[in-house]
Amino acid sequence: MSAALLSAAAVIPAHGAAVVNGDFEGGSLNGWYASGANVNGSSTAIVNAGNGYPALAGNNSALIVAMSLWPLGPNVTCASDPWNVACPLPVPFSPSGAGAPTFFSQNVAGRFLRGGFIAQDVNVAAGDTLEWLSQRLGEVSSGTVGNPGNVDNAFFVAFNGSTEAVVDLRGNVSSYTFAQGGLWSIFFGVQQTEDPYVWSALKVDAIAFRASDVPEPGSLALALAAGGALCWQRRRAKV
CATH class of the missing domain: 1.20.5 (Single alpha-helices involved in coiled-coils or other helix-helix interfaces)
Structure with a gap:
């Protein structure tokens, strides 16, 4: 006995941390803060086989798109960007209003152009592991980890107001383990960097903490x- x-x-x-609407099966982005939603060529949306992007799991996935329709050059600045997407830099969802992670201003070329992300706050314990499914589309699918170059970027960012972790999703990474407990913001997104000609997108799904x-x-x-x-x-x- x-x-x-x-x-x-x-x-x-x-019982551990939980992600709200991490499977997107409700057919919406409820529970997520969505940046770049239908703003000047960038968008965040729910997709499925009905609109040509089959879900990674279940019936629906989230899709974050960064369009690129205007030639950019070394002299193009935030103020001269005709779409005005990066003026000012996006101020994303952040724990307790702690401000944007530095990632959004310290990327290739020092600016976040025509990109978008989804984000939400989660309460975690040290050692909690977040897992997800993702797929890169467009130009970002040809990028390689550690090579900023003239290639767009797909990313996961975790931020708690002082510690910032950035995962380059151009690799095969599909999880992140939190070394510290507490309130964190999690971000999934895609961004244009220097290449003005090819769109990029990131599809994400099944975002959940691993059951222990x-x-x-x-x-x-x-x-x-x-x-x-x-x-x-x-x-x-x-x-």
Whole structure:
């Protein structure tokens, strides 16, 4: 009996962080802050087979698009960008209003042009791992990690107001583990950098924290009590 109780306690999933509408199955971006939604050629939207972009999982996925329709050059600045997307730089969702991660101003060419992202705040414990599915479309699909070059960027950013983690989604990375607990903002997005001619997009889905099979406090107490009872019975038998 004690062994059975211990086994049962070991497989009860712990309650951890949660992502709101991480599977987009409601057919909307509810729960997410969406930047670049239908603004001057960049967009964030829900897609599925009905509009030509089959979902990565289930029936719907989120799609973030960065269009590129205007020649840019080294002398084009935020103020001279005719779409005015980067003037001022996007001020994204951030925990407790802590401000934008530096990523949004310290990227290739020092500006975030014609891009978009989805974001939300999550409360995490140290060691929590966020997982997701993603697919790159357009020019960003040809980019390589660590090579800024003349290629667009797809990214995941985690920010808690002081610590900032940036994951280049041009690789095959599909998870991030939080070293610190607390309130974090998470971002998924795509951006134009220097190339003015080819659009880029990022499709994301199944954004969720990995379930960890650890005992809940009540179950752990029950298991320990059962173990104690077993030890007591064995000692009594020896007497």
